[in-house]
Amino acid sequence: MKDVAELAGVSITTVSHVVNSTRSVAPETKARVLVAVEQTGYTGDAIARSLVTGGTRTLGVAISLVANPYFAELLRSMEHEITRSGYTLVLTDTHEEPYMEQAAVRILRSRRVDGLILTPSPGVAVLGELRQLKIPLVLVDRLTTAQDIDQIGPENIYATSGLVQHLASIGHRRIAMISGIEGLATTTERVLGYRLGLGRAKLTWDESLVVSGSSAAERAAAALAQLLSLPSPPTAVVAANNVMLLGVLHECRARGLKVGRDLAVVGYDDVDWADLVDPPVTTVAQPIAEMGRAAVRMLLDRIADPTRKPTTARLPTTLMHRNSCGCGL
Structure with a gap:
């Protein structure tokens, strides 16, 4: 740092402010x-700095990278906001397993991250531990009923209800749902939205029309096969996330079913290819980038003010109306 200061003709303190973004410099x-x-190759000493400041300028993210490509997009937006805010991202993969989630969180704790963003696995097993340690924490995507934690996610219930109501409005009376992993908040909320949509459309709830696809393409394909084998099969299907939507479309192709004509298909989660397939797929789009950025800002607010009242934020979704529901075919 002394070499950098001499070369730049400034004080060591000024170099510190520039490198650590601790004060505005001309x-x-x-x-x-x-x-x-750049000329000296100076990088600073993050460990030494953390001993002085009590912080590492790092934020931990524990997320299930293997479960859904959606999380990669969410992570991208969080990483951009973390870097823009002068922090470094430390990433661990929870693999959608409670015991792996606990291990991932403990790895981040050992790195002394200043705060943690978590997409919780079923059961949210680590919340008690994190509460006790008072680690700044934000839950993203999958929310709990807890009122003492900062959390941000999409609106699931009314968005899914809207898909069902749209299908009912064009004449469908046997509307099925392929749901996600049991125990996840998103699964519970989207099934609740499905039931709300049925009620608003004055359709009767039939438990045989809801089959778990476990948030996996192969399981979703098997779930659709089960639904189509019913004595009175559905004429429309709601896939509860983009991975299961892919499995549904594969099963339709394997059976020679024309989507939109033989079976209406809609999905929660928009995907890049949704308007490229034939017919384009009607979906609910989440504000992924906004959600990732907001989660980081929420965590930084918590770090800056640990006594701040916890916040729960629900971001609105967008219905991407295309033709897989049968409209226009």
Whole structure:
């Protein structure tokens, strides 16, 4: 740091402020310091700095990367906001398993992250431990009923209800749902939305029309096969996430079913290819980028003010109306 200061013609304190983003520095001065940093190859000592400041300028993210491509997009937006805010991302994969989630969180704790963002697995087994340790925490995507935790996620209930009501409005009376992993908040909320949609459309609940696809393409394909084998099979199906939507479409193709004509198909989660298949798929789009950025900002607010009242935020979704529901075919 002394070499950088001499080369840039500034004080060591100024170099520290530039490198650690701890105080505003005049643009010309900052530019000279950054040139000197590049010439000397200076990186700073994060460990030494953490001993002085009590923080590491790192944020931990524990997320299930293997479960759904949706999480990769969510992670991308969080990483961008974390970096923009002057922090470093430390990532662990929970593999959608409670014991792996606990191990992932403990790894992040051992790295002394300043705060943690978590997409909880079924049961949210680590919440008690994190509460006791008072680690700044934000739950993202999958919310709990707890009122003492910061959390942010999409609106699931009314969005799913809207899909069902739309299918009913165009004449469908046997509307099925392929649900996600049991025990997840998103699964519970989307099934509740499905039931709400049936009620608003004055359709009768039939438990045989809801089959778990366990948030996996193969299981969703098997779930559709089970639904189509019913004595009175559905004429429309709601897939509760994008991975299961893919399995449903594969099963339709394997059976020679024309989507939108032989079977109406809609899904929760929009995907890049939704308007490229034939017919384009009607979906509910989540505000993924906004949700990731907001989760980071919520965590930074908690770090800055540990006594702040916890916040639960629900972000609105968007119905992407296309033709897989049978409209226009």
